Amino acid sequence: MVISTIGGEHYLTPEFLTYKDKNVYDFIISRYNNVSFYATGRDAIFRIVEVVRDRILWLPDFLCESIYKPLKKSGVAVKFYHVKDDFRDQGTDKVRKTDFVYIINYFGLVDEALFRFENTIVDITHSFIIFDNDFNYTGKISICSLRKLLPIPDGALLAGYVKIEPTYEIRQSFVEKRTFGLLSRYYSYLNKFSSDENFYVLKEAEKLLDQSGTYGYSMSYLSQNLLKCVDFQQIAQKTKENYDYLKMKLKKHYPGFSQYFPVVFSSREERDNARQKLGKKGIFCPVHWDTSFLGVSNDLSDRIMSIPCDYRYGVSHTGKIINILGG
Amino acid sequence: MVISTIGGEHYLTPEFLTYKDKNVYDFIISRYNNVSFYATGRDAIFRIVEVVRDRILWLPDFLCESIYKPLKKSGVAVKFYHVKDDFRDQGTDKVRKTDFVYIINYFGLVDEALFRFENTIVDITHSFIIFDNDFNYTGKISICSLRKLLPIPDGALLAGYVKIEPTYEIRQSFVEKRTFGLLSRYYSYLNKFSSDENFYVLKEAEKLLDQSGTYGYSMSYLSQNLLKCVDFQQIAQKTKENYDYLKMKLKKHYPGFSQYFPVVFSSREERDNARQKLGKKGIFCPVHWDTSFLGVSNDLSDRIMSIPCDYRYGVSHTGKIINILGG
Incomplete structure (x- = not known):
């Protein structure tokens, strides 16, 4: 069984456990307004119901199920616009001024025309890494699943024109499994991925999250500190x-x-x-x-x-x- | 609330995540015979039933409940000998040649006279650290709770004249909680123990272990690797x-x-x-x-x-x- 040599989950290394001067945590705080730290992207997305409320939320028809699921659960009314194979959008002419538009930044590529709308919620998970500010579009609300792109057990950010706080404490079992898994994975990586201890536990963590019907959990103290360890x-x-x-x-x-x-x-x-x-x-x-x-x-x-x-x-x-x- | 500045649980630091040339893992393998790695001391102790079987096991009357509990569960017949306030023993004259004697090394102090018995099981948790071999008595069977004295989420060793293997895989939830707890504790330590995230999760892990009625679990791959990171x-x-x-x-x-x-x-x-x-x-x-x-x-x-x-x-x-x- 080839577990993976490229791709798959991140791993925690000693390098990513020591505080850095120019770190991701400070970058977030300086760049975004009213930042709240959530356990996962799903936990953050669910909470945008606080601003969308009884308005229409337009979603692209090219999106991740983990965006759609919490929104459905939140009770927000959604409509779809089309995303073509050049990542450009179609059908947004029906969007009304008061509606909200969910914009996904696809691999650093986003249709600038979408920013003509006032109420934008931008998923910046793919563009967070862009350090040239000009290309890193933010919305009225911005959302990023930090745990997907950094060596941290849990974490997502929700930021924008208003502060939207998490509802619950941490996703305990999920973050425990991921911490154990990401650390065990480091030693597996050092030994040519010869151990699959991390593989099963990380899979279980995702399963737990998939099965969870409650959203709005906070990011752990541990992961918030680990954000300070990434240059x-x-x-x-x-x-x-x-x-x-x-x-x-x-x-x-x-x-x-x-x-x-x-x-x-x-x-x-x-x-x-x-x-x-x-x-x-x-x-x-x-x-x-x-x-x-x-x-x-x-x-x-x-x-x-x-x-x-x-x-x-x-x-x-x-x-x-x-x-x-x-x- | 003062959570602790001295004492209490260990914590995982970046230093203890990098492989060392002269490490605890290699020391164990070179010093002890037929080593098996268990999740906790209790898991290892339970398994000595394999050698004691229907003989009498003499226990000191000054011992930890976590030694007594798994032995009781294992069905081994126990008798007690007295330990005086100078840590010397009393009443071992009734021990028969075929009986087993459980000897605890108290803070590096052990009554040499006890080694006149053939069937000794020595708890070396307190004396493991002694690098001068003359004072680190081993028994026919030796037991050590490694997780109590090193920065590792789980781990105990059972070694001696015969190899006694663990019965089960890892103590999953226990080791996940402890990994998260020990790592979160490191950042709390850096910040003057201002976060209690680690405190509650580590407490929960011990509770889980206390409530467990099954013993014989293995040490995780993660902790076995962490043993290689301690000089x-x-x-x-x-x-x-x-x-x-x-x-x-x-x-x-x-x-x-x-x-x-x-x-x-x-x-x-x-x-x-x-x-x-x-x-x-x-x-x-x-x-x-x-x-x-x-x-x-x-x-x-x-x-x-x-x-x-x-x-x-x-x-x-x-x-x-x-x-x-x-x-």
Whole structure:
């Protein structure tokens, strides 16, 4: 069993346990207003009901189930606009002035035209890493799943024109499992991923979260401190190098920059073949996102694949991927 | 609320996450035969039923409930011998050649005469730290609760003339809670113990263990790797310096050496007063052990107190304790 050598969960290393001068925590506090720290993206998203209330919330039809699920639970009335395979939107002409528009920054690419609307909620999980402010669009409300892109057990941010506080304390069992898993994963990584102790426990944590019907939990004290242990510029710079290298070597690419390099294939079959080929070599490329839960097929969803290119990797990793994909 | 500045649980620091050349794991493997790694001391102790079987096991009447509980559960027939207030034993003349004798090394002090018996099980939790081999007595079977003396979420060893394997996989929820707790505690420690996130979760972990009626669980892959991150000589040397300093400054002391410096007061009242005085200053001195669960009062148990003097501390800590106790 190849557990993974590229992709998959982050891991906690000794380097990411010592406070840094220029750290992610300070960056967040200085850049965003009225920041609240939540356990997960889902916990934060659920709480935007506080501002949306009885208005309409327009969602893109290319999105993650973990965005949709808490919104459905919150009772917010939603409508959809279409996202085309160049990540541009269609159908937002029906949006009224008082409506809210949920904008996802896709791999650092966002349709600027969407910012003509007053009530924007921007998902910046893919663009958080962008250190050039001009391209990191924020909304009236901004949301970021921090735990997805940093070596921390839990964490998401909700920020904007008003402070929206978490409802509950921490997601105890979830964050305990993830702390144990991320630390155990570090030693597995040092030993060529020979132990799967982390694999099962991290999977269980996600299952717990998926099964949870309650949202609005806080980020742990531990993870808030771990945010102070990540040198923001350093990981952003490293990610940028990887992204640019992939961009240079792979023919098809989109403008943008994130911790994932998106590749859109000409068919689902071609995409699945590529994923399988990479998977056999221990390279795990996720699909952002499988939208089958919406009941309608999205063209992008069928053909997209994300190549991990975050701070953990270098040319030895991206080069391996390029060799397999054949440029 | 003073959570603690001296004593209480260990914490995981970045230093204790990097592999060391001369580490505790290698020390254990080189020094002991047929080593098995268990989740807790209780898990290891329960499994000695494999060798004791239908023989009598003699226990000292000065012991921890967590030694007694799993033995009772295992169905082993026990008898008691007395331990006097100089830590010497009494009443072992009734022990037969085929019986087993459980010997606790008290703070590095053990009655050599007990080793005239063939079937010895020695609890080396207090003496594990002794690097001078002459004083670190081992038995036919040796047991050590590693998690009590090192910065690891779980871990105990069982070693001796025969290999006794764990029955179950890891104590999942217990080790997850402890990993989260020990790491969160590190950041609380850095911030003058201002967060109690670790306190409650570590307490819960012990409660889980206390409520568990099943024993024989394995040590996690994570903690086995963390054993490789502790420089044995370094922590032993530091502990020795602290122990010797207390020995020099406090009038009453016993020969021996461990991660705790035992003080025996003239009365229970005097002991309790001293503990309270120290507690108010954030210095947590445990009692090894309260034997009230046995139904008979032990003279030592009523009057003893343990001063933590492990690798985490230095003269600034021990000096504070001496000032409060008044030498």
